[in-house]
Amino acid sequence: MTKHISKRNLALASVFSLCLIPASMENAFAAIDPPAKRHTRTGKTSVTSGKSSPDVQQKAGSHSHTPNAQTSPQGTSESIVVTGLSRALTAQRAPVSSTVFSSAAIRDAHIQGVSDFVALAPNVSLVQAQSAGISFMTIRGLTQVRNGQSPVAVIVDGVQQMDSRQFTSDLYDISQIEVLRGPQGDLWGRNAIGGAIIINHEQPTNKTKGNVTAEFGNGGDYRGKLAILGPIIKDRLFYDVTFTEHSFAGLLENAYLNKTADYSNEYNGRAHIKAVITDRLTADFRLGFDETQGGAGYYKYQSAKYLGNTCFLDPNDPFGGPTPNANTVSRTLCSNNRGWNTRDMRDASFRLNYDASFMTVTNVLSWLKLNEYTAGDQFPYTASRNVSGTDGTQTQWTTNTSWQDQLRFSSKSNGRFHWMFGGYFLDSRDYLSTTTGYDTGHGINRISTSPLYNSSTNPTLTYFGNSDHNQDFAVFGHLSYDILHNLTAEFGYRYDWNGLNQYIDPLSSSGVPTGCSATDGIACQRTRWFKQGQPKGTLTWRPMSNLTLFVDYGVGFRSGQFNQSGTAAAANLPGVYDIVKPERANTIEAGFKSQWFQHKLTLNGTFFNTKDRNSFYFLFVGSVGAQILVNIDKINLTGGELEAKYNIMPGLDVFANGGYTHSSITNFAYNRADQGNWAPYVPLFTANLGVQYRHSITKNFGGFGRFDVEVHGKQYWDPENSTARDSFNLYNLQIGLEGKNHKWSATFFVNNLLDTKYNSEFVSGGFAYPATPRTLGGQLVYNY
Numbered sequence: 001m002t003k004h005i006s007k008r009n010l011a012l013a014s015v016f017s018l019c020l021i022p023a024s025m026e027n028a029f030a031a032i033d034p035p036a037k038r039h040t041r042t043g044k045t046s047v048t049s050g051k052s053s054p055d056v057q058q059k060a061g062s063h064s065h066t067p068n069a070q071t072s073p074q075g076t077s078e079s080i081v082v083t084g085l086s087r088a089l090t091a092q093r094a095p096v097s098s099t100v101f102s103s104a105a106i107r108d109a110h111i112q113g114v115s116d117f118v119a120l121a122p123n124v125s126l127v128q129a130q131s132a133g134i135s136f137m138t139i140r141g142l143t144q145v146r147n148g149q150s151p152v153a154v155i156v157d158g159v160q161q162m163d164s165r166q167f168t169s170d171l172y173d174i175s176q177i178e179v180l181r182g183p184q185g186d187l188w189g190r191n192a193i194g195g196a197i198i199i200n201h202e203q204p205t206n207k208t209k210g211n212v213t214a215e216f217g218n219g220g221d222y223r224g225k226l227a228i229l230g231p232i233i234k235d236r237l238f239y240d241v242t243f244t245e246h247s248f249a250g251l252l253e254n255a256y257l258n259k260t261a262d263y264s265n266e267y268n269g270r271a272h273i274k275a276v277i278t279d280r281l282t283a284d285f286r287l288g289f290d291e292t293q294g295g296a297g298y299y300k301y302q303s304a305k306y307l308g309n310t311c312f313l314d315p316n317d318p319f320g321g322p323t324p325n326a327n328t329v330s331r332t333l334c335s336n337n338r339g340w341n342t343r344d345m346r347d348a349s350f351r352l353n354y355d356a357s358f359m360t361v362t363n364v365l366s367w368l369k370l371n372e373y374t375a376g377d378q379f380p381y382t383a384s385r386n387v388s389g390t391d392g393t394q395t396q397w398t399t400n401t402s403w404q405d406q407l408r409f410s411s412k413s414n415g416r417f418h419w420m421f422g423g424y425f426l427d428s429r430d431y432l433s434t435t436t437g438y439d440t441g442h443g444i445n446r447i448s449t450s451p452l453y454n455s456s457t458n459p460t461l462t463y464f465g466n467s468d469h470n471q472d473f474a475v476f477g478h479l480s481y482d483i484l485h486n487l488t489a490e491f492g493y494r495y496d497w498n499g500l501n502q503y504i505d506p507l508s509s510s511g512v513p514t515g516c517s518a519t520d521g522i523a524c525q526r527t528r529w530f531k532q533g534q535p536k537g538t539l540t541w542r543p544m545s546n547l548t549l550f551v552d553y554g555v556g557f558r559s560g561q562f563n564q565s566g567t568a569a570a571a572n573l574p575g576v577y578d579i580v581k582p583e584r585a586n587t588i589e590a591g592f593k594s595q596w597f598q599h600k601l602t603l604n605g606t607f608f609n610t611k612d613r614n615s616f617y618f619l620f621v622g623s624v625g626a627q628i629l630v631n632i633d634k635i636n637l638t639g640g641e642l643e644a645k646y647n648i649m650p651g652l653d654v655f656a657n658g659g660y661t662h663s664s665i666t667n668f669a670y671n672r673a674d675q676g677n678w679a680p681y682v683p684l685f686t687a688n689l690g691v692q693y694r695h696s697i698t699k700n701f702g703g704f705g706r707f708d709v710e711v712h713g714k715q716y717w718d719p720e721n722s723t724a725r726d727s728f729n730l731y732n733l734q735i736g737l738e739g740k741n742h743k744w745s746a747t748f749f750v751n752n753l754l755d756t757k758y759n760s761e762f763v764s765g766g767f768a769y770p771a772t773p774r775t776l777g778g779q780l781v782y783n784y
Contacts, residue, residue, distance in 0.1 A: 080100050080102055080176070082094040082096065082098055082100060082178055082180075083176070083178065083198055083200065084096075084098075084155065084178050084180050084184070084187075084188075084196050084198040085180075085187070086187060086418070086420050086478040086480060086490070086492060087418055087420075087480065091593075092546075092548060092593045092594075092595060092602070092604075093540075093542070093548050093593070094593075095488075095490075095538050095540040095548065095550035095552065095591075096180050096181070096182060096550075097180070097181040097182055097589065097591055097604075097606035097608075097641055098178060098179060098180050098181065099120065099121040099122070099178075099179045099643065099657070100176065100177070100178050100179075101117055101120075101176065101177040101178075102175075102176055103174065103175045103176065103202070106171075106174050106176075106177065107742075108692060108704075108706060108734075109706070109708075110732075110734055110747070110749050110779075111171060111174070111177070112170060112171060112223075113168070113169075113170055113171055114126065114135075114167055114168055114171065115128060116171075117177050117179070118137070118179075119688065119710050119730075120657075120688050120708075120710075121179040121181075121657075122641040122642070122643065122657045122658055122659030122686055122687065122688070123139065123140050123181060123639065123641050123659025123660070123661055123686060124137070124138070124139045124140075124179060124181070124659070124686070125137070125138045125683050125686060125712070125715075126138075127681070127760055127761045128168060128760065129760050129761040129769040130146075130296060130297055130374070130761075130769070131296040131297070131341040131343070131372065131374045132165075132168060132264070132266075132292040132294060132296075132341055132343045132372070133164075133165030133166075133168060133343050133370075133372045134146070134165070134168075135164070135167055135168050136681060136761070137150055137151060137152060137167075138151070138681050138682055138683070139151055139152055139181060139194035139195050140181055140182070140194055140195070140587075140608060140610065140637060140639065140659075140661055141610065141612070141635070141637035141639070141661045141663045141679060141682045142193055142194035142556075142585060142610070142612060142615070142637070143615065143616075143679070143680070143681040143682060144164070144681075145616045145617060145618040145629070145681070146618045147618060147629060148558075148561075148616045148618070148629065149164060149191050149558055149559070150164045150167065150191055151191070151193050151194035151195070151558065152191065152192060152193075152194055152195045152196055152197050153184065153188035153189060153191050153192035153195075153196045153197070154166070154167055154196075154197045154199070155188065155196065155197070155198050155199070156199045156200075156201075157199070157200060157201055157286065157349075158284075158349075158351060158364055159286075159347075159349045159364060159366045160188065160189070160366075160404065160406075162366075162368045162400075162402040162404060162426065162428060163368060163370050163400050163402065163428075163430075165343065165345075165370055165372055165398075165400075166345060166347075166368070166370065169266075169268060169290050169292075169345070170244060170246055170266055170268060171199070172225050172227070172242060172244045172268075173201050173202050173211075173225075173227045173240075173242050173270075174199060174200070174201060174202070175200050175201060175202040175203070176198075176199075176200045177197070177198070177199050177200075178196075178197065178198040178199075179195065179197055180195045180196045180197070180198070181194070181195045181606070181608075181641065182194075182195060182552070182554065182587055182589055182606075182608065183195075183534070183536060183554035183555060183556035183585060183587050184196040184536075184554075184556075185494055185534035185536070185554070185555065185556045185557055186476065186478065186492030186493055186494045186534050186535065186536040186554065187476065187478065187492060187494070189424065189472070189474055189476075189494065189496060189534075190472065190474075190496045190498060190532070190534075190557050190558060190559050191558060192556065193556030193557060193558045193583065193585050194556065194585070201240075201242075201270070201272075202227075202229065202240070203229075203238075203240075203274075204229035204230055204231070204238040204239060204240045204272070204274060205229075205230075205231070205238065206230075206231045206234055206235065206238075207230065207231075208228070208229070208230030208231065209228075209229055209230065209783070209784060210226070210227050210228035210229060210230075210783070210784055211225070211226075211227050211781060211782065211783045211784070212225070212226055212781070212782050212784075213225035213226075213779065213780070213781045213782075214779070214780045215777060215778070215779040215780070216777050216778055217775055217776060217777025217778075218251070218774075218775060218776055218777065219248060219249055219250055219251040219260075219775065220247070220248060220249025220250070221246075221247070221248045221249070221775065221777060222245075222246070222247045222248075223244070223245070223246045223247075224244065224245045224246075225242070225243070225244045225245075226242070226243050226244075227240065227241070227242040227243075228240065228241055228242075229241075232273075235276065236275065236276045237273070237274070237275050237276070238273070238274040238275075239271075239272065239273055239274070240270075240271075240272045241269070241270070241271050241272075242269060242270045243267075243268075243269040244266075244267070244268055244269070245265075245266070245267050246264070246265070246266045246267075247264075247265050247266075248262070248263060248264045248265070248294075249263055250262040250263040250264075250295065251772060251773045251775075252298060252331050252333060252770060252772075252773070253331070253332060253333065254298070254333045254334065254335060254338060255311055255332050255333065255334055256311040256333075256334050256335065256336060256383040257335075257336070257338055259338055260295070261295045261298035261333050261335075261338065261339065262294070262295050262298065262772065263294050263295050264292065264293070264294030264295065265292070265293050265294060266290065266291070266292045266293075266294075267289075267290070267291045267292075268288070268289060268290040268291070269288065269289055270286065270287070270288045271286070271287045271288075272284070272285070272286045272287075273285045273286075279355075280354060280355040280356070281352070281353070281354050281355070282352075282353045282355075283350070283351065283352055283353075284349075284350070284351040284352075284353070285348075285349070285350050285351075286347075286348065286349045286350075287347075287348050288345075288346070288347045288348070289344075289345065289346050289347075290343070290344070290345040291342075291343070291344050291345075292341070292342065292343040292344075293340070293341070293342050293343075294340070294341055295338065295339050295340060295341065296339040296340060296341035296374045296375075296376055297339035297341075297374060297375075297376035297377070297381075297394070298333050298335065298339055298376075298381075298769070298770075299379075299381050299763075299767045299768065299769055300330050300333060300381065300767070300768045300769075300770065301379055301380035301381055301382075301766055301767055301768075302321060302322055302323075302324045302325065302328055302330075302766035302767075302768055303319050303320075303321040303322065303323070303324060303380075303765075303766045304318065304319065304321050304380040304381075304382055305317050305318060305319065305320040305321040306321075306334075306382070310383070311334035311336075311382055311383035312382060312383050312384050313380070313382050313384040313387055313391075315387075318380075318384070318387055318388065319380070324722070324723060324762075324764075324765060324766030325723050326717060326723045326724055326725040326726075326759060326762040326768070327723075327724075327725060327726055327758075327759075328759075328768065329757040329758060329759055329768065329770055329771075330768070330770065331757070331770050331773065333381070334381065334382045334383055335376065335377035335381045335382065335383070336377060336382070336383045336384075336385060336439070336441070337375075337376055337377040337393060337439070337443075337444060338376075339374070339375065339376030339377065340374075340375055340376070341372070341373065341374045341375075342371075342372065342373050343370070343371070343372040344370070344371045344372075345368070345369070345370045345371075346368070346369045346370075347366065347367065347368045347369070348366065348367045349364060349365065349366035349367070350364075350365045350366075351363065351364045351365075355412075356412075357412075358411070358412055358413070359409055359410060359411055359412055360409075360410045360412060361407075361408070361409055362406075362407070362408045362410070363405070363406070363407045363408075364405070364406045365403070365404075365405045366403065366404055366405075367402070367403045368400065368401070368402045368403070369400075369401050370398075370399065370400045370401075371397075371398070371399045371400075372396075372397075372398050372399075373395070373396070373397045373398075373446065373448075374395065374396045374397075375393070375394070375395040375396075375444045375446065376393070376394060376395075376444075377391070377393065377394075377439075378390060378391055378392045378393055378394045378436055378437075378439070379391065379767075385439040385440075385441060386438060386439055391439065392436055392437050392438050392439045392461065393435075393436065393437040393438075393439050393444045393458060394434075394435065394436050394437070395433075395434070395435045395437070395444060395445075395446070395447050396432070396433065396434045396435075397431075397432070397433050397446075397447065397448045397449075398430060398431065398432045398433075399430060399431050399448075400428060400429070400430040401428075401429050401430070402426065402427065402428040402429070402430075403426075403427055404424070404425060404426040404427070405424070405425050406422060406423070406424045406425075407422050407423050407424075408420065408421070408422035409421055409422060415482075416481060416482040417479075417480070417481050417482075418479070418480040418481075419477070419478070419479050419480075420477065420478045421475075421476065421477035421478070422475075422476055422477075423473075423474065423475050423476075424472070424473070424474040424475075424476070425471070425472070425473055425474075426470075426471065426472040427469075427470075427471050428468075428469070428470045428471070428472075429467070429468070429469050429470075430467065430468050430470075431448075431449065431465070431466070431467040431468075432465065432466060432467075432468075433447065433448060433449060433463065433464065433465040433505070434463075434464045434465075435447050435451060435460050435461075435462060435463050435464075436460075436461045436462045437452075437455075437458045437459060437460050437461055438458065438459045438461055439458070440456075440457055440458060440459075442457040442458065443457065443458065444458055445457065445458040445460075447460065447463070449465060449505070450507065451463035451465075451507055451509075461509075462509045462510075463505075463507060463508055463509050464505075464508050464509065464510075464511065464564060465504075465505030465507060465508055466502055466503060466504050466505055466508075466562075466564075467502070467503045467505070468500065468501065468502050468503075469501040469502075469503075470498065470499065470500050470501070471498070471499045472496060472497070472498045472499075472559075473496070473497040473499075474494055474495060474496045474497070475494070475495055476492070476493065476494035476495075477492065477493055477494075478490065478491070478492040478493075479491050479492075486541060486542040486543065487539075487540070487541050487542075488538075488539070488540045489537075489538070489539055489540075490536075490537065490538040490539075490540070491535070491536070491537045491538075492535070492536045492537075493533065493534065493535045493536075494533070494534045495531070495532070495533045495534070496530075496531065496532055496534070496557065496559075497529060497530075497531050498529065498530045498531070498559040498582075499527070499528075499529050499530075500527065500528050500529075500530070500559075500560075500561065500562065501525065501526075501527045502525065502526050502527075502562050503521065503524050503525050504516055504524045504525075504526075505524075506518050506524060511564045512524075513526075526562065526578075528560070528562070528579060530559045530560045530582045532555075532557035532582060532584065533555070534554070534555050534556065534557050535554065535555055536552060536553070536554035536555070537552060537553055537554075538550060538551070538552035539551050539552070546594055546595045546596065546599070547592065547593070547594045548592065548593040548594070549590075549591075549592050550590070550591055550592075551588075551589070551590040551591075552588070552589055553586075553587070553588045554586075554587055555584065555585070555586055555587075556583075556584070556585040556586075556587065557582060557583070557584055557585075558582060558583040558616075559582050560579060560580050560581050560582035560583075560614075561579075561580050561629065562578065562579065562580070563576075563577070563578055563579070563580060563628050563629055564628075568628070571628065573670060574669050574670060575630055575631065575633070575668070575669030575670030575671075576628055576630055576670060580614075580616065580629045580630070580631060581614040581631045582614060583612070583613065583614045583615055583616060583631075584612075584613045584614065585610050585611070585612045585613070586610065586611045587608055587609070587610040587611075588608070588609055589606055589607060589608035589609075590606070590607050591604070591605060591606035591607070592604065592605055592606075600646060600647040600648075601644070601645070601646045601647075602643075602644065602645045602646075603642075603643070603644045604641075604642070604643045604644075605640065605641065605642045605643070606640050606641050607639075607640040608637075608638070608639060608640060609636075609637070609638045610636075610637040610638075611634070611636060611637075612634070612635040612636075612637060613633065613634055614631040614632070614633065615631065615632040615635050615679070616629050616630075616631065616632075617629070617630055617631075617632050617680060617719060619670075619718075619764075630670045631669075632665055632667075632668050632670075632679070632719065633666075633667035633668055633669055634665070634666040634667035634668075635663060635664065635665055635666065635679045636663070636664045636666050637661055637662070637663050637679070637682075638661070638662045639659065639660045639661035639662055640659070640660060641657065641658070641659045641660075642657065642658050642659075643656075643657040644656050644657070651693060651694040651695050652691075652692075652693045652694075653691070653692045653693075654689075654690070654691045654692075655688075655689065655690060655691075655692070655708075656687070656688070656689035656690075657687065657688050657689070658685060658686070658687040658688075658711075659685060659686045659687070660684070660685045661682055661683070661684065661685070662684070663678050663679035663682040664676065664677075664678070664679070665677050665678070665679055665719055668719060671719065671720070673720075674719040674720055674721075677716070677719055677720070677721045678716045678721055679716075679719070680716055680717055680718050680719055681715065681716075681717065682715065682716075683712060683713040683714065683715045684713040684714045684715070684727075685711070685713035685727075686710075686711060686712060686713060687709075687710075687711035687713075688708060688709065688710055688711065689708065689709055689711075690706065690707050690708025690709060690732075691706070691707055691708075692704075692705070692706040692707075693705050693706075697737075699740075700739065700740050701737055701738060701739050701740065702737070702738060703735075703736070703737055703738075704734070704735070704736045704737070704738055704745075704747070705734065705735045705736075706732075706733070706734045706735075707731070707732070707733050707734075708731075708732050709729055709730070709731055709732075710729065710730040710731075710732070711727065711729050712727060712728055712729070712730070712758075713727045714726055714727050717761075717762045717763065717764060718764035720764070722764060723762070725758065725759060725762060728756055728758050729756065730751070730752050730753075730756055731752070731753040731754055732749070732750065732751050732752070732753065733749065733750045733753055734747055734748070734749045734750075735747070735748055736748060736779075742783060743782070743783055744780075744781060744782045744783065745779075745780070745781045746778070746779070746780050746781075747778065747779045747781075748776075748777075748778050749776065749777060749778070749779065750774065750775070750776040751774065751775045751776070752772075752773065752774045752775065753774065754774075755773055755774035757770075757771075757773075758771050759771060760772075
């Protein structure tokens with residue numbers, strides 16, 4: 001069997017064409033406390049800061065204030081507040097491995113999307129491929145795979161994202177981003193096995209203000225943003241409205257169609273109303289939408305053998321091309337069907353916050369409606385059609401309707417003892433259908449819940465459909481006690497009950513349970529519960545005002561799920577089951593945070609060891625045409641992060657960070673020969689280093705420049721370690737002018753300055769997804 005798997009190119013490829021398409025908590029610190037209690041009303045809220053860097057003694061359910069990031073080019077780390085913990089602490093005193101981006105840092109690093117800030121955080125990497133909603137994050141070796149959930153919880157303005165397809169939307173009007181590494185499940189639940197990402201938008205105050213942004217770049221890249229914030233009734237009712245548009249013509253060419261493959265158009269917006277009903281009660285209501293259209297599925301199959309210089313397969317030896325290699329990159333595509341993708345999202349949330357005399361009570365209710373459709377060419381993505389049962393068409397349609405509610409009670413005492421507890425509920429209903437079809441050359445039929453087996457233009461060949469009703473119940477609590485003035489002990493615990501109920505569509509081509517039919521729905525159903533406690537304990541010691549030491553131990557959890565009905569029995573392989581076991585990761589870490597030379601040098605570091613059980617891996621068994629998630633039984637992950645920033649002189653900063661993760665598969669029932677190999681999708685190291693300079697030219701304006709290097713380490717893509725993508729560097733540059741107090745700015749930027757070629761994703765068997773080439777352009781911003 002091991003030999004069969006390692007040589008599964010053609011059989012794997014024929015099935016992979018099908019799989020390429022398959023596939024909270026309230027933020028207590030969103031600054032919505034009654035304006036009457038604030039110390040400033042300048043449009044920028046503030047926190048206590050200074051050389052002693054006192055803790056911000058506010059707990060979950062209260063609201064701290066976003067620091068005035070413009071006091072420093074990067075935002076001073078002694079004033080930035082980490083909001084994703086049980087209580088708000090300044091970044092240098094928070095006992096967690098974290099990378100925090102203030103509004104100034106976001107502007108300076110030209111952060112436009114999630115991949116931009118992920119590239120600047122050590123031991124975090126992101127693959128974006130296939131469609132707008134598909135991404136695969138890896139954090140400290142804990143990975144996300146196709147058809148699986150993210151290893152991090154993502155919280156936007158206090159609302160936890162309910163579907164991983166939400167994550168890749170463009171970012172705009174952001175006041176702070178926090179990347180917290182290490183298990184955060186005691187606070188954020190079952191998908192925080194590797195960490196949490198906290199994203200907060202700017203909050204409205206009594207001062208009306210806004211901004212307009214226009215950006216242009218190569219490849220027909222255009223962006224426009226408009227935002228306005230202010231009061232409706234002074235001190236009582238506030239609003240903010242934001243709208244963005246992003247159009248990209250593309251840079252990757254389909255040689256056969258003479259069209260670009262990576263085009264996209266995205267529109268999104270947000271409306272927010274914040275009401276101070278009484279001095280103790282506030283309400284917060286948000287509405288948002290995102291509509292995305294663009295190219296999709298533009299993979300390159302490396303073992304395809306072309307007929308001369310054409311896009312057609314050699315009929316005598318269609319799959320006799322080169323041996324797959326993760327370092328082989330081709331930016332020229334050949335599909336006869338131009339892939340396309342649509343993603344529509346609508347979301348809403350309502351938050352109530354009651355400030356009692358001894359505690360704060362917060363309730364957050366949120367709702368999501370998401371649809372995504374993808375269609376394109378099938379393996380091997382050439383101008384040929386229907387060759388040896390391949391090169392047809394493929395589609396996927398998914399819809400998700402979810403709602404969640406969280407109730408939390410938090411102590412208000414500034415004394416030695418702090419507590420927080422609450423409950424959480426999630427209800428999610430979705431449908432997923434995946435098809436392959438016969439390519440007649442007349443386009444691709446749009447299919448949602450009904451296959452078109454008898455179509456004359458694009459008859460359905462295979463159809464797999466299922467609907468899922470998932471529910472998650474959780475209770476959680478957190479205790480913190482200051483044993484001494486510089487020694488704190490914390491303990492948190494959360495228990496999740498995750499119930500899965502799946503209905504197999506009886507119209508599916510295979511895998512339909514015995515007796516399942518449109519008239520006998522009970523036979524089409526299967527149900528499973530997954531339960532897990534997630535404890536975490538932390539000890540923090542501050543021997544000096546500029547030094548924080550911490551050690552913690554935590555358990556993370558990712559819920560199990562179903563494989564397609566009947567595939568496990570048909571595969572008949574060790575380690576393959578109908579049920580994919582839940583993942584559990586036990587992590588111990590120790591770290592330090594320090595500042596030296598009158599706070600000019602910031603130096604932070606963390607060491608961790610994680611025992612990961614039942615990690616998910618996505619594979620195909622070509623002999624039975626099965627797409628399957630299997631568990632890698634045990635993986636050992638050891639590594640750490642080191643981050644440094646030094647202010648050489650006013651306006652001049654140098655910075656560097658690095659992350660290292662050694663991964664080793666210690667037990668893999670599916671294929672014992674892979675034991676001892678590197679875990680898939682885990683870079684050996686990541687790093688970012690650079691320099692930034694800001695200087696006044698005249699009284700009214702100044703200059704700005706930034707140069708940084710992204711270092712991406714060696715990475716394997718499968719447990720067999722069949723081929724690795726070697727390490728590579730990306731160089732980014734920005735230069736510009738800006739007005740006094742950032743009233744306006746004009747910036748020129750280049751990403752991937754040397755136009756380094758690399759594959760964004762590589763899938764075992766030779767499927768390569770080329771990354772975007774060099775991008776350059778200009779940006780104009782006016783703040784009013």
